[in-house]
Amino acid sequence: MTAKRNILVFMGTRPEAVKLAPVVAALRGSSDFHCTVVATGQHKEMFRQVADTFGFAVDADLDVMRPNQTLAGLTARLLHGIDGWLETAQPDMALVQGDTTTVLAASLACFYRRIPIGHVEAGLRTGNIWSPFPEEANRKLATPLVALHFAPTEGARDALLREAVPEEIISVTGNTVIDALRIEVARQAADPAIRACIDNELSQLLGADWARVPTVLITGHRRENFGDGIEQICRAIAILAERFPDHRFVYPVHPNPNVLTHVNRLLGGLPNVRLIAPQGYRNFVALMARSKLVLTDSGGVQEEAPSLGKPVLVMRDTTERPEGVTAGTALLTGPNAPAIVEHAVRLLTDETAYRLMATARNPYGDGHAAEQIVERMRRYFAGDAATSATSPGLQPALMELVK
Structure with a gap:
């Protein structure tokens, strides 16, 4: 029997927890993966509420937040804490979501250790590096370091292609927030105790x-x-x-x-x-x-x-x-x-x-994004033609730097 692949999922804010909850459920429901959730602590109380709502266990909390902290201070603590977990767990892949400082720090830490990273909700762009701040910079800086890009829309895919991301490592999945929303709406509709x-x-x-x-x-x-x-x-x-x-x-x-x-x-x-x-x-x-x-x-x-x-x-x-x-x-x-x-x-x-x-049509997916993400990861580890088992899937220019 093939050993399960070890996946580290990093998340810190309430939106990250909401959007990654369906992915965590899909990973933990799969026979191919072992999933460890590491909270960075950016939205401590609100994050825990989401974890409780969706019923996923948090395996570790880096507890990085400090009163009146600077972005530089937060980034440094995240980079140090995430790197420690990468050293301890030796994952086969890490996953991040969105455009937070956690995304930037985790992508850089994985790059330093040549660990492939998957980016959920990849390719969002405004075209203005200052808006939203610092999110636009976070996601643009992380992009060259990512092995698998899970784009929520065709527009996000096109944005990645314009930045010379190889087409083979981009998958249009829809947005996992729709998965999460449908799960919660159905739960509220079905359970009178929750509604009460x-x-x-x-x-x-x-x-x-x-x-x-x-x-x-x-x-x-x-x-x-x-x-x-x-x-x-x-x-x-x-x-x-x-x-x-x-x-x-x-x-x-x-x-x-x-x-x-x-x-x-x-x-x-x-x-x-x-x-x-x-x-x-x-x-x-x-x-x-x-x-x-x-x-x-x-x-x-x-x-x-x-x-x-x-x-x-x-x-x-x-x-x-x-x-x-x-x-x-x-x-x-x-x-x-x-x-x-x-x-x-x-x-x-x-x-x-x-x-x-x-009544306008919602363009953000059909509620099955998490399934598509996990299936793409499964193909990645099976050694499909799009990705290499010997590299983190970095863009060609960056591969030259780590040779």
Whole structure:
């Protein structure tokens, strides 16, 4: 019998945990792989909530976060901690997801040890190295070091091809966030106890009528929006709350002082604005499902909300998910109060405009991305023509450096 391949999965933030949970389940359900999950600790509490929701065990926690840390300090601690685990575990491959500092550090650590790495949600690009910051740089710098690129869309694949990534090591899989969302929606629909728990928790936060009042859900916390961007977002919400007194504006506020201070100052005390703590994945999905409109500067929400038939206003100047804008499920406003207000008012008052966005086709996959990722890994280790058993699958120019 062939020995199982040892796979290390590195993740640290809540979105990483959500998007990698289906992959972990697929790996652990396969007879070909042994999967070890290493948490880096970037979103400690929110990460644990996701792990509990999806029921996957975390084998180690690097606990890298420090108060008021710099990006350089975080990157150094991640690189050191990840390298230690690579030395201990000697994996056959590592997996990362998205565009966090964990992705950059893990890719570099694996490169130093000639360990192949697979990148879930590869190829997202805005074309602006400063937006989102530092995510655009993280994913671009990691790309040349990756052995297998799991692109969520054809557009992401094309972006990788433009950067001279060999076509043979790119697979278009769809986005695993759709896998995760479908799992959670089905779980909530099937289990009355889960629904009762959600209702109890959200009733305490928002009132017993939380599921019946027309709701606008907001997430805003991106680093590039710190300062004026968050101020603009908050001003827009205040204007909308006054314009639509029969609507409830629910804002799970990130604890970062760069967000929390501005949000409390500008929105605290408004009668139909609810500022609540960040919610676990289960409650957040329930809020999305019952919302009328979503305002966000997040990445994954641009993919999740359209799957639930919810129009999305993206409060950023750029998006690495242009497929949603092209398909009509999302609209780019920038962190600009007049633009946010204009488009939100239109969607909340014009039934035709709302219906066009709510029923547009979601371009982000069919909910089977994790299966495709694991199958591609299986072919990689079987020694298919696209990849070599003797190299990490690095791009040709980098292979010259490690000879």
